[in-house]
Each structure stands twice: as C-alpha cells, then as structure tokens.
Amino acid sequence: MAISEHSEPVIVLEGVTKFYGAFQALKGCSMVVDKGQKIVLCGPSGSGKSTLIRCINRLEEHDGGRIVVAGTELTRNMTNIAAVQSEVGMVFQQFNLFPHLTVLENLMLAPRLVRKLPRPQAREIAMHYLARVRIPEQAAKFPIQLSGGQQQRVAIARALCMKPQIMLFDEPTSALDPEMIKEVLDVMTDLAREGMTMLVVTHEMGFARSIADSVMFMDAGEIVEQAPPEEFFGAARNARTRQFLQQILTH
C-alpha cells in the first residue's frame, strides 16, 4: 500500500480480534485506510471480511485491538457511537431498504432524524443523490416496486444522503441478477472517481482491478495479503491467495 507523506488515515485497525463464542472470526487484523483510498476486500466465505467491515461501523463489537474511525476510537463505553456511525455509510448485500417508506422517504429519514435537517432540505439532498444514482424518477415508489439493481442504487443514495466520510460495501452485488450488477458497479465507480473513501467486500475482480488502490485477501480471520491490484492479480505472493484467485477467476 502506497502511503504518501501527506496521507491522512481515516480508518486505522490494529490487531483487531473478534470472537463468536469459541470461534475466532478475526485473528489480529491490522490495516490503515487513507482519505480517498479505495480498498477491495476479498476472500472465501467465512473468512471474516464482513465481520471486519461490520466492526468498522460497530454493527459488531471487536473484542481486542484498536479501531479508530475518522479520528474517534471505537470503545465499549463510547457514548457517541451514532455520531461515528453517521460518518460511515454502509451498503448491505440485501439492500435493507425500509419497505414501508417510499424511495424518497428512505433517503430523507436519517438526515431528518439524525442530522436534524428540515424536510425541504432533506428532500433536496435526497433528490440530488437519487439523480446521482440515476433513478430520480423512482422517488415516489416503494422499494418492492423497483428491480434489485435499482434498490441497491437507492441504498447507496440513502447512505450518501448522510454525507459520510467513508463508505462500506458488504458484497453489494452478490444478491443481484447478473444483468443488474453493472448498473450498481457503475454507480460505485462514479463514487470512487469523485474521491470517496471506500472499503468494498466483493468478488467482482474486474471492479477491483479498475478502481481499487489496494486489494486485500482475507482467509480464516486474517488479512493474508494486501497489494495494489496489478501486483495482487499478477503476482500474488501467498499460496492461499493464488489458490483463491484461481478458483474465482477461472469461471
């Protein structure tokens, strides 16, 4: 990972561990993400990728090590967890849109409640980001009336409405039909080009190749390898990485 002199770390993980009962999901993971960096996390299922990014916005609590997000260390007795969470946008595999709210209301809810924005302003921001994800005409519909790809783009817009410093993506295209993957990746690519700090769990290696500053490979709760994409795909050093790449690149 190329850390320049002027780099400004927005996520720092130091020896992070996480247990589910006796099972250790994270075995001392360390990483630094600088402002504007795009990191792609890949690895076999159960390797701890999702757990790792879920610890970063504290959907999961880590058991050991340190996590510092946007200058705030995540600790057990922190009181301002919501403040940190609102700086970190998250996009889920299953979209998790609020089904009882229209697309527009989905986008307006958190800015109104958390950022305390008045309705007109929240609506303006919502429409702005709906246009950015290229579906402003769907504003009045309920999520169920949209295709999977459209729903995921709404979910991305919903996270962006909070104007987060960091965006986390947890397998954002894994629940989509193949023909809808591109529209979501296109939106993510736009976002990357605009300089958003992104941490993306995905198996879309084409996407990783084109936008990632750094690709990380996780296996059995450890970050096994981290390298710029050309090096990662061209000459992975670790045997487990090479085996994984072989498996997902051959089909």
Added chain:
Amino acid sequence: MSFDLMLIAASLPKIATGVLLTLKLLALSLLFGTALGIGGALMRISGSRWLAWPAFAYSYVFRGTPLLVQLFVIYYGLSQFEGLRASFLWSILREPFWCAVIALSLNAGAYSAEILRAAIRGVDQGLHEAGRALGMSPPQRFLHVTAPIAVRLALPAYGNEAIGLLKGTALVSMIAMNDITGVARTIVAKTFAPYEIFIAAAIVYLSLTWVIQHAVRVAERHFNRYIKK
C-alpha cells in the same frame, strides 16, 4: 317445536339496546388492552429479566385462565379487601361496568402483548442494522422502522383478537349487565323462547363482527400497499 321468525324480528330492536354497552366495553378494553399489550411486549423484548419476567407472568396468568373466572375474581373478589372498600378506588371497583372493563382489558392486554411481541420480533433484522448504520438511535429505529412494520405484521392476529374480545364481552351478562347477551337473557326469562331470542342475539353479534372484519380489511389494505407488486 315451533319456531317464530316474527319473534326474532320483534326482539331485534330490543336486543339492539344492548349494543351500546357491548361496544363501550369493547372499545374501552381494546384501548386499555392495546396499551397494556404495548407495555407488555416492550417489557418482554427489553432484554432485562426484571422487566421481561413480570410481563411473561402477566401474559401467562391471563391467557391461562378463563375470562369468566377473571371477571368473577375481580367482581366478587375485590370487595373482600377491607382496605380497598375504604379507598377512593372503591367508587370505580364496585361498578360492574368498570370491573368488566378491567377484566376484559387485562385479558386483551395479555393476548395483545404476545401478538405484538411476535410482530416486533418478525421485523427483519437487516432493517435494524440499516437504521444503526445510518446513526439512528434505538428509540428512532423503533418508532420509525420497527413499529410501523410490526403494526402491519400484527394486524391479522389483532383483528382476530378484537373479534374474540367482542364475544368475550358476552360474559359480562353473568355479572348482571345489560349488554347484548344480558338483554337477550332478560327477554328469554319473559318469553321462554330461548331459541329465537339467542338467534336474534347471534345475528347482532355477527353484524358487529362483520364491521370489525371490514375495518381490519381496510386497515390491512392500507398497510399492505407497500408489499404489493
């Protein structure tokens, strides 16, 4: 055996005089029962043993005993307490009407608590996470995400509960109240025509049930608007 259709027709208006009382009992006990149910459900899911256990015991006792027994215990039993008779509460508790409201509300609350608890649990966990990831506080998530969805999930069972409660109100005739069934019993005592009179009462109950069913269907249509393709 003779069967007098005219008697049914003639007794309907008289029986209808009990409708107001039946509806009053139903409305008040639905109101208080829902409040108790919300409280009970929140206590059950609070995660605190000291809150969850009393709520569980409450639901268990009032779902596990007949409504008629509860009504008798409240109506006849409470007057056994000297202290209660001396207190200001007595002006309420000596009224059969309020005893009936209390019994019906406690009973309805016990069932509503279980219905609401199941509905709240039925809300997709992913939506909680989405709310958390957006920085929403637990009360905000409950109010704006969980509750509206839980209401939709609870609605069919809640409609059943309301219909069950309507029929439950008939038991108040046992403590000398003139609800639909109470009026019918009075007429039977005069006419010795139980067959016709109780059929007339049944017709009145069926029409009230129809109203409740229809109201629930309208509400369901409203809440289901976002799950229809």
